[in-house]
Amino acid sequence: MEMEVFYQQLVEKGFQPLWKAEPLKKYTSWKIGGPADILYAPPDYRACVEVLKMARQAGVPVTFLGAGTNVLVADEGVRGLVILTTNWREVTWDEQGTKVTSGAGVPIAALSRLAGERGLTGLEYAVGIPGTLGGAVIMNAGAYGCALEQVLTSVKTLDEEGKLREYQKGEMALGYRTSIFQGKKELIVEATLALQPGKIDEIRAKMNEYLKLRREKQPLDLPSAGSIFKNTERGAGRLVEAAGAKGWRIGDAQVSKKHANFIVNLGEAKAADVLALITEVQKAAQRQFNVELETEIVLLGFQDTGR
Ligand SMILES: Cc1cc2nc3c(=O)[nH]c(=O)nc-3n(C[C@H](O)[C@H](O)[C@H](O)COP(=O)(O)OP(=O)(O)OC[C@H]3O[C@@H](n4cnc5c(N)ncnc54)[C@H](O)[C@@H]3O)c2cc1C
Numbered sequence: 001m002e003m004e005v006f007y008q009q010l011v012e013k014g015f016q017p018l019w020k021a022e023p024l025k026k027y028t029s030w031k032i033g034g035p036a037d038i039l040y041a042p043p044d045y046r047a048c049v050e051v052l053k054m055a056r057q058a059g060v061p062v063t064f065l066g067a068g069t070n071v072l073v074a075d076e077g078v079r080g081l082v083i084l085t086t087n088w089r090e091v092t093w094d095e096q097g098t099k100v101t102s103g104a105g106v107p108i109a110a111l112s113r114l115a116g117e118r119g120l121t122g123l124e125y126a127v128g129i130p131g132t133l134g135g136a137v138i139m140n141a142g143a144y145g146c147a148l149e150q151v152l153t154s155v156k157t158l159d160e161e162g163k164l165r166e167y168q169k170g171e172m173a174l175g176y177r178t179s180i181f182q183g184k185k186e187l188i189v190e191a192t193l194a195l196q197p198g199k200i201d202e203i204r205a206k207m208n209e210y211l212k213l214r215r216e217k218q219p220l221d222l223p224s225a226g227s228i229f230k231n232t233e234r235g236a237g238r239l240v241e242a243a244g245a246k247g248w249r250i251g252d253a254q255v256s257k258k259h260a261n262f263i264v265n266l267g268e269a270k271a272a273d274v275l276a277l278i279t280e281v282q283k284a285a286q287r288q289f290n291v292e293l294e295t296e297i298v299l300l301g302f303q304d305t306g307r
Contacts, residue, residue: 001058003037006081009058010040015051017041022072024300027065027084029130031223032271033073034301036063036082043087045104045189049162052187055081056160063300065130065189067107070139070225074301075271083187085134090190093118099153101192104134108141108148111193116207122151123196124206128214130226134188138181139296140174144210149174151193157186164189177230177296219256222264228278228294229261237261239291243284250277275299 010018018040024033042048055062059154061080065071088103091114098120102111108131112123125146129136136148137155152174155167165186173180182189229236240246240260248255249266251273256262263274278295285293 001060003060003080005059006060007038009054010038010051011055013050013054015040015042021077024065024068024077024082028068028073029223029224030068030072030225030265030269030274032069032075032265032269032274034070034075034271036078036080038081039084040081041084041087041105043092043160045085045187048083048158048187048189049164051081051083052158052160052162062160062185064134065300066105066135067130069131070135070296071298071300072225072268072271072274074299076301078301085132085187085189087258088134088189098197099192099194101190102133103190104132104137104188106133107131108133108136112207115195116200116203119198119200119203120195121203122195123193123202125209125210126223128211129215133191137172137188137191138179139177140179142177144213147174147176148193151195153192153194155181155191156189157181158189160185182279192264197198208212217259219262219264222256222266224262224264225297227261227296228263228281230296232291232293234289234291236293239289239293240281243281243288245281245284248277248280250274250280253277257280 021035022039022126023035025031054293063078063082065082065084072099080135088105090103108126108129112126114125125143129141140149153169157165237260246260247257252266252269253273254264254266256264282293285291
């Protein structure tokens, strides 16, 4: 179906807010990415039930976007419909006050702070992670030896037909920066986490320590998408540095001089620059250490360019 026709169908049914040819660089932490044919930012997930059905019937591809802190969006943008989850901010605590069910759009760092204020431990590591809870589930986000899988108990999704499904922890194939949802075209709408009572002072101290470590080690003053490569035995950053790639630059994309597992945007970096730089770094690691560096970031929209 023509994208314009599909757009008009959505408008007629009152689905808002909607944008045509909206530049996705506005929605990614790298400040990189071409336009989405249609971007839809529903106020809550319930509106997506019908939209997903309509997209399926019309044969329109659908892509999901959280805070855009772990994605590289193609310069050509993303064809079809992009659904942005960042408005889904409902947070509900159970009676005991230790289990929280939260909308997929809640920033994981905000959830970490909320838990901390309640004297609950288990999410301190996430206080400096900039994405949404939905993105954190998909990636099984983690740091400092902890990961979401330690507290995640269940997840609700909408499948391609707009049907609500529920997964228990054992069904999610959670591993290092991976989950079953990476291979599925399902929209994560909420997740439940079980936390443990702890001591507020200790929780606060841990969070401050983690934030300090980030400020010291990460190039937080420049746009990036966090770690580029999954960790290796030797540490991906150390390996990239040992390969001599720290500071390498293509266009405005640069291997950070502060942390070699980050690629920063010095101003007008293109997705093509970032990809070319990633390839050069991978080649250097392969050549010098016979190590295959696997990317942690997710590529969106590249099918159109043959990648
Ligand atoms: C400075 C910096 C530091 C970081 N530090 C860490 C760290 O310490 N540890 C870590 O694990 N990560 C880190 N990251 C990466 C990133 O923040 C996490 O991976 C985060 O969980 C991604 O969430 P997001 O909402 O930004 O996801 P996005 O980047 O928007 O999306 C990531 C993937 O998930 C999909 N997706 C997003 N939301 C949904 C949904 N609701 N349903 C279905 N699919 C969805 C997208 O299609 C995409 O494939 C860092 C990033 C930055 C910029």
